[in-house]
Amino acid sequence: MTSTLTEHAVTRDFDPRELRTALGRYTTGVTVITASTAGGHRIGVTANSFTSVSLEPPLVAWCPAKRAPSLPDLAQATHFAVNVLAAEQHRLSTQFATPAPDKFDGVATTEGLGAAPLIEGALARFQCRPVRWVDAGDHVICIAEVERFDTADGDPLVFHGGAYHVAAPHPEF
Numbered sequence: 716m717t718s719t720l721t722e723h724a725v726t727r728d729f730d731p732r733e734l735r736t737a738l739g740r741y742t743t744g745v746t747v748i749t750a751s752t753a754g755g756h757r758i759g760v761t762a763n764s765f766t767s768v769s770l771e772p773p774l775v776a777w778c779p780a781k782r783a784p785s786l787p788d789l790a791q792a793t794h795f796a797v798n799v800l801a802a803e804q805h806r807l808s809t810q811f812a813t814p815a816p817d818k819f820d821g822v823a824t825t826e827g828l829g830a831a832p833l834i835e836g837a838l839a840r841f842q843c844r845p846v847r848w849v850d851a852g853d854h855v856i857c858i859a860e861v862e863r864f865d866t867a868d869g870d871p872l873v874f875h876g877g878a879y880h881v882a883a884p885h886p887e888f
């Protein structure tokens with residue numbers, strides 16, 4: 716059951732918080748995008764803008780904010796990894812969404828393509844090569860080809876309405 720819908724016109728003086736709240740009704744998983752610079756500095760950014768795009772060829776996308784301090788390093792990396800977080804990894808989501816000199820402190824990883832860190836315990840890890848960067852307002856869209864991936868069983872971390880949730884099977888299916 717839903718309550719009555721409230722319509723908002725996107726005019727010049729509309730409140731972006733209303734749009735953010737509405738967009739938050741769209742439920743996503745949570746990923747950490749990881750990469751390494753040529754100098755060996757490791758980058759990790761929590762992102763829920765990750766999406767699958769194409770199976771043939773195998774393409775995915777995510778949207779980094781232009782103001783994200785990690786963006787210049789990410790744009791230089793030959794590869795990045797998408798680490799799909801499990802429900803019990805909610806603290807990693809906060810850790811990689813908080814600026815810090817070493818975001819990987821205490822995080823178990825192995826090295827993937829381009830030395831991108833692969834986070835232990837993730838539900839899936841996609842090792843990707845960026846193929847196109849598209850300018851999009853205050854974000855950019857990074858489209859990338861998946862070159863390797865692995866998966867594990869477990870419950871996903873879910874993001875809805877600006878808060879973390881766990882997924883439950885629908886009672887009618």
Ligand SMILES: Cc1cc2nc3c(=O)[nH]c(=O)nc-3n(C[C@H](O)[C@H](O)[C@H](O)COP(=O)(O)O)c2cc1C
Pocket residue numbers: 745759760761762763764765778779780783784785786808809811812813814874
């Ligand atoms: C659940 C969640 C989802 C997020 N999704 C994105 C996203 O898709 N793109 C983005 O640029 N930032 C996103 N962020 C914010 C970044 O994780 C945060 O700004 C981070 O500090 C950026 O890394 P940096 O400071 O190393 O550049 C998200 C944060 C959270 C908590």
